[in-house]
Amino acid sequence: MAIDLNGVKLEKWKNDPNVSVEISKRIENALWQESHFESLIGSGQDRALRTISMQGIFSAVTPRLKAPLQGDGVRGNADFDTNYDQLEIYSLTMHPSNFANSLKSKTKLEQAMHQVNFIKESVDSLQGWLKQAIDRAIAVTLCNDFTNAVVCDSAKGYKDTTKQATIEDSTKTIAHDDTLNVQAIKRAIFMAKRGLGYDGKERFPIKPVAISRKSNEGILTRIYQYIILVDTVGAEQLKNDPEWIELQKIDKRGLDNNLFTGFLGVIDNCPVVDVGTWSALSTGLLHSGVEDSAFKQYLNILNLNNGKITPPSFYTGNQKTGIGVLMGASSILCAGRPKPDVYIDDKQDAGRKIVVGIDRNISIAKARWISYENPNSPFHNTDFATIGIFYSHKE
Structure with missing residues (x-):
């Protein structure tokens, strides 16, 4: 399915920085709407694929996973301090990957002769490429090291x-x-x-x-x-x-x-x-x-x-x-910036050609019980x- 760019004034990208911002927003929406995993995605901890929104460029993020309390508690007149429970907070450090790709046009004269809107067609193709790359990353992460x-x-x-x-x-x-x-x-x-x-x-x-x-x-x-x-x-x-x-x-x-x-x-x-x-x-x-x-x-x-x-x-x-x-x-777990970055450069080959690029900073990881306090726990690294x-x- 082609990305919907209706209403986006692509011809004004050079003078209006909001054009690239709007393209990025639409790409992000299309990425998940067309993904095999779209119905599983959400920001809540009760979603199968949990998204974590990051602002700016991030080097790592450490989401927390909390284990249920396993203690017996106390009964009757017993004091709390006779049987304290143990709070176990598990964590996973996630590092980002950078998915990026670009396309270079033929000369502007050739584009005009063939009536090709290179920016529009490139954005559409790059969005499809990025969707496939992220879907594949989710699939391999899901199936690695059961x-x-x-x-x-x-x-x-x-x-x-x-x-x-x-x-x-x-x-x-x-x-x-x-x-x-x-x-x-x-x-x-x-x-x-x-x-x-x-x-x-x-x-x-x-x-x-x-x-x-x-x-x-x-x-x-x-x-x-x-x-x-x-x-x-x-x-x-x-x-x-x-x-x-x-x-x-x-x-x-x-x-x-x-x-x-x-x-x-x-x-x-x-x-x-x-x-x-x-x-x-x-x-x-x-x-x-x-x-x-x-x-x-x-x-x-x-x-x-x-x-x-x-x-x-x-x-x-x-x-x-x-x-x-x-x-x-x-x-x-999927941590990343709210949207990809889109780049348009018409100064290639002495101004005769255009390059359109896309860049997505994202981290995809399978959630694991990782206990740094109790690595001997039977639940560690599962x-x-x-x-x-x-x-x-x-x-």
Whole structure:
């Protein structure tokens, strides 16, 4: 979808600095409106992709994540000081990445001959490029270094991973017919609610995401759910699961879930959304057909607590593997300035050509429990609100 530049007087950009400001605002709105993740984004801590607005150029930001109190408290006539609880504040330092690109025109005479509005066309193309770059950065960040996961199994729905030393030990056992199914997704939802890890050990329960919607009567309501993201291959596998077919006979398509592009249906009241499959020409979720170099290109290593990089090949054995994701509240943190910067320069090549550029200063990180006071905590360095769902990526 082309960015709407109606009413913007592009021809006056040189004499009116507000032209570039208005272009930047419209690009920012279009970035999120056209993003695969648009319906998950918001500034509140109850959004799946939580945005943090920064003013000016920033070098780093450290958002806080607070753990629930775990103490027993006191009863009856007992004094407070007989059993103080412990306040645990977890933090994550986020460093910005700089996404930038530019285009140079042909000579102004050639532009006039071909009736090309170079500034308008460049802004539109650069906005599309930036949207794809940010969507890819979100996807790789979401899928890097899972600390909790469900692995699909053709016989039982999901594999018993409680005896496995690592997640990758489990995912590398995926066989051809271990496709995405309802039971595996239900397991991920149960683990999120119950607070369980792939190894059977306790984790903090994951808070669901707040989703606002307007009913037919115009009343704004808020519902709380986990969001299940799958790629197009996984979506087709899911549609062939007999249990899925039965579940969707009673779903509320168009009512509770009409905010989602790619909405497939619901499992245990949680919407399942097809966000596309990563390819050379499109964004989406990852699979082991994605090259390691393409994965690393969009990952900000400064935002990884221990520098661990796990492209899809890291989780893959003999069978091509796909990755779905359960997202809860504050699963991904996105800090940045309110809008990108747009540059227009008509002094190139002795004034014969124009350069249009775009620059976006942004930091994208997966929320992790990082405790500097108690690094021996079982919750230290674990995903805050994300569970991976691994399946055979047979098409």
